[in-house]
Amino acid sequence: MPALPDRLADRLITDQDVARTYGVDASPGSVAPAEFTVVRARDRGDVVEVLTYAAAHRVPVVAQGARTATTGSAVALEGGIVLNTEAINHVEIDPVERIAVVGPGVVNGDLKSQLTAYDLAYPPDPASSGSCTIGGNIATNAGGLCCVKYGVTADYVRGLEVVLAGGEVMRTGRRTAKGVTGYDLTGLFVGSEGTLGVVTEAVLRLIPAPDPALTVLAVFDTLEATMAGVAALRGQRHTPSLLELLDGPSITAIQAFGDYGFPPGAGGVLLVQSDRIDHAHEDVVAYAEALAAAGATDVAVADDPAEADLLLQGRRALNPALEARGPRMIEDVCVPVARLGDLVRAVHQIAERRGLESTCSGHAGDGNLHPCFFFDDTDPAQVDAARGAFGDVVEAAWALGGTLTGEHGVGVLKAPWLEGELGAAEVARQRALKAFFDPLGIMNPGRVFP
Amino acid sequence: MPALPDRLADRLITDQDVARTYGVDASPGSVAPAEFTVVRARDRGDVVEVLTYAAAHRVPVVAQGARTATTGSAVALEGGIVLNTEAINHVEIDPVERIAVVGPGVVNGDLKSQLTAYDLAYPPDPASSGSCTIGGNIATNAGGLCCVKYGVTADYVRGLEVVLAGGEVMRTGRRTAKGVTGYDLTGLFVGSEGTLGVVTEAVLRLIPAPDPALTVLAVFDTLEATMAGVAALRGQRHTPSLLELLDGPSITAIQAFGDYGFPPGAGGVLLVQSDRIDHAHEDVVAYAEALAAAGATDVAVADDPAEADLLLQGRRALNPALEARGPRMIEDVCVPVARLGDLVRAVHQIAERRGLESTCSGHAGDGNLHPCFFFDDTDPAQVDAARGAFGDVVEAAWALGGTLTGEHGVGVLKAPWLEGELGAAEVARQRALKAFFDPLGIMNPGRVFP
Structure with a gap:
């Protein structure tokens, strides 16, 4: 792999033992590949650099938060870049509009803690809420224990900033309570497991804090x-x-x-x-x-x-x-x-x-x-x-009329069953849709689509 | 225009005076074109026939419910087909799963009425709820008076059955409370104003009935x-x-x-x-x-x-x-x-x-x-x-940090401002996404995208 741009020099994890810990997620038996590079992005600019470089050199990219994924969607790929976004963790809370504008690296539980001062709440709470990040929650459309009353992550994401392969920055959705200008691509990116682009900011809808349960x-x-x-x-x-x-x-x-x-x-x-x-x-x-x-x-x-x-x-x-x-x-x-x-x-x-x-x-x-x-x-x-x-x-x-994944995502482990659930025509359409956003096929290749 | 398939013969509105009433929506000053054909579909099969025919003969199609749109998105196009779905109005209510599976022609207020027997509610309530249809609500991601507490139509659509130009039937989303198998395209179709496909069934999420206000x-x-x-x-x-x-x-x-x-x-x-x-x-x-x-x-x-x-x-x-x-x-x-x-x-x-x-x-x-x-x-x-x-x-x-349309949609009237809000790159992307689903450009052409 050719050298990464200078700007990223101090974002690299050069200690190989440390780097290897970024090679796996929480999926059972996941193993890091022999060769991969870990970049800990600090802001959108870093993500743009990585995805510009990756497209120019056709290097696969695995976007990654706290690596709590259970299906292998955050495991490093051989010869690829692990683009960790944990350090992009800005939080802006607007109590009047009842929104939080956050970086993907914000830990779910940390956001919840910060909201208590405003008597507001962000309901989605995966079992790993103490460590998992909002970016990872968005990547898998995470659920958790609260969904029976409050729904899933997608129900709280109002808009996204996403960087595409090649470095283009796009925005989806809105900050206002309503908005129907053009297509809303937010729901397409939520649950897409890093196969379409990398989220660098999310506008989250908040609710008045409920009582302690x-x-x-x-x-x-x-x-x-x-x-x-x-x-x-x-x-x-x-x-x-x-x-x-x-x-x-x-x-x-x-x-x-x-x-x-x-x-x-x-x-x-x-x-x-x-x-x-x-x-x-x-x-x-x-x-x-x-x-x-x-x-x-x-x-x-x-x-x-x-x-x-x-x-x-x-x-x-x-x-x-x-x-x-x-x-x-x-x-x-x-x-x-x-x-x-x-x-x-x-x-x-x-x-x-x-x-x-x-x-x-x-x-x-x-x-x-x-x-x-x-x-x-x-x-x-x-x-x-x-x-x-x-x-x-x-x-x-x-x-029984059900689905193969309620909240963990497809990743690697469940990819063999994708076509059985969606049918060949729909999988072909979704592969084509991935190619629409990622024509070089460098965004988390092999995940979701086998 | 060549003759429509025989199957559709008794779905045509042949009385010209009646047909002309299907030529316009509620947008101020909307005028029906000189020539257009009105098909009142009764089921998915009819929609498939129309969209197969339309692709074969490159005839523009305007999908239409109760014509309460205020932006011109449901006005007939010259030489085109108006595909009215008011008669596809089946309703299946499942009180245990708290969902309703409905045809696009179901009137919003009628669904609300039917739900009272189950102590359930479907919140979205545009001002026209007594006459507007769920299909139209989905097309515009309709809001209304309840949104401050309950959100908009998109918040209640769990899955869709859609017929694409050419007659292919696709399904999005799910019936279960959760589900993350593959990309969720539901949100892309909600608010797409008939430019991507025609909804023939929707799975709607219901809530326990609130008290009378x-x-x-x-x-x-x-x-x-x-x-x-x-x-x-x-x-x-x-x-x-x-x-x-x-x-x-x-x-x-x-x-x-x-x-x-x-x-x-x-x-x-x-x-x-x-x-x-x-x-x-x-x-x-x-x-x-x-x-x-x-x-x-x-x-x-x-x-x-x-x-x-x-x-x-x-x-x-x-x-x-x-x-x-x-x-x-x-x-x-x-x-x-x-x-x-x-x-x-x-x-x-x-x-x-x-x-x-x-x-x-x-x-x-x-x-x-x-x-x-x-x-x-x-x-x-x-x-x-x-x-x-x-x-x-x-x-x-x-x-002020706002958007040009909160709930009515872009249609014809607001199309000139689309690029001003989204930017040229995003409009180009969305046009290409339309072409992805509608390569012949026959689905409500000229609406949303000027």
Whole structure:
């Protein structure tokens, strides 16, 4: 690779050990390639330089934030440039217009913290909100725990500044509350996983801060009863701000990791929150009654935010607990909420058929679960079985009217199923659309489109 | 034009007088061309036939709903086909998933009515909601009175079925609550004014029905005091579900049309609503106090929904009152809410400089106003002055950080200013994107892009 422009000299990570940490994301088993260059951009100008250079020399570019992606979309490419945008982290908050204009490197949780002084909130909250960046959230259209009430990242992005391959700067959307001048390309870039361009600024819509959330925890003997609980909550006029499911095997895994007070042998647990202004308590009491009527054997209501947070710790322990158990494949399918029970049953059946252990928990309020299969990575038959199970779950989700990814994105891991969901004609159209913005094919090539 | 396929024979409007009514939309002074064919499609198959035929014979197609567009985007083109989709009006409501799957011909207000049985709501409500169609709402990304709390049409469209020029059927987005498989093209089609394809089905997101709205009406002596009232409401934690401004000249025009009880000489009126579940009364009382503290000289609170509706009748009378006054040009600019007062002042100054009369009212909560200039259409100098004023307002909105259209769209009337807002490079990109979907240029040619 020819030398990068001088302007970028002090943006390069030259320590090879440090550079290698930028080579991977959080996808299981991701491996950095042998040769790649890491540029930590500090502003739009740096991004323009990199993308001008990359086009001139036809070098592939992987845009990257905090590398919390779970699908391989932020892993370095051989001979390519990793364009890390964590340092582009300016924040401008306008409380009258209720917008924040931010750089892509702003950490989701940091933005949330800064907004408390204004009594405003930015709802999207992936599980990694303490470390993931707004740029990465935009790249994957990230969801999280709040979506049942508040929707996903795309619902809060009003406009973008994007640098295209070749260095052209374009703007999408608007800063004003409304605006329909020309095509709105914002939604096309949100969720495009770095395949179209690099976001250098986003205009985010804010909402008045809700109250601190209160929590209900309900334990059920069976999966069927747990699903009756989900159905009871779907009928509530005041939508919960969080509605999470832990299935039986997830509870066992969490309790093996630490004692979070879940009863052994439970068929399922629902965690439900309300953050409704002045009425969180009233809501959680109503939810608790509905859950008891639906068949919960044990219902606990947290009366204050600290206790509410404590109740949620078991849910938060899920990812570390699964990680502690060993090699695993984690899915991200989304189905109609009414088919949630069918999905969980299908996952357990697939695991049994494939001779694997599984858990199936996640965002019940959206129908977005994260089935997980454990396997022995030293046993090729188990590795094959896990891969097979991964595909089986996608097929099961499709059969239920669902999609192969609710919030993690396609990346590398799910690219083989893209055409199965969209059809050959639509994939061809989307490839052509990528070529429209990236004619040289240097923006995160091989990701999303296999 | 060669004969249309037999299948479409009974979809044609053959009575020339009736056909001519399909030749125009609600844009001022719109005139039907001499020759055009009207097809009233009944299903997707009809749309496919029309767009297959149109591509084969290179005939321009204008997709059309209830023709309430104000910018000329639904006016017939000479020698072209008007493809009316009012009769594609199927409705499937899924209360568990909280979605409605509808044809483009469903009337906005009819969908709202059908949803009441499910205690669900579809918020977008253009002023023409009693007659405008969902397809037209999608074409323009329609807004309306509710946007200050609920956002615009795009915020409720989860997925689309679209027929492209040539007859190919494509689907965008999803039915599930989340989904990030491939690019989401939904937002590109919303607001594209029939220039990319014809929507034949939409998946709409629904919300739990709010309470019937209660209203506050506040009268102010001056524009400055009225703007202080707007600012006071922006600071409320419970966002009003409606926040409308009538300026002094609008009040005079309404009172000349009928007695709606507005005091003569008022500097401005704000109409404010809350529909918050169980708390609408509490909210309107709080709003009334805030408005009185901000300097309102008269504040009326409607205690029940019927009375609340009565208070809003003056606002509803605005459009008929302006229409009754004679030839006029109506704008649709949107500026940051903090610059609303500057916009109103600029409009009045432009009118004075151009020797015209004006009103400047609209959706104060969003910064989206509809300045209106009256002119004598038999006096060429007055016609010129009105045209000049129209452009002056666009320039004023830009200077305030705003946009030339908040919710009406670009159509024909605003196309001359497109490049001024987006820049030549972005317009070229968007033209190329249109060509990507419509390589023959037969979808509503000449609209949006001049």
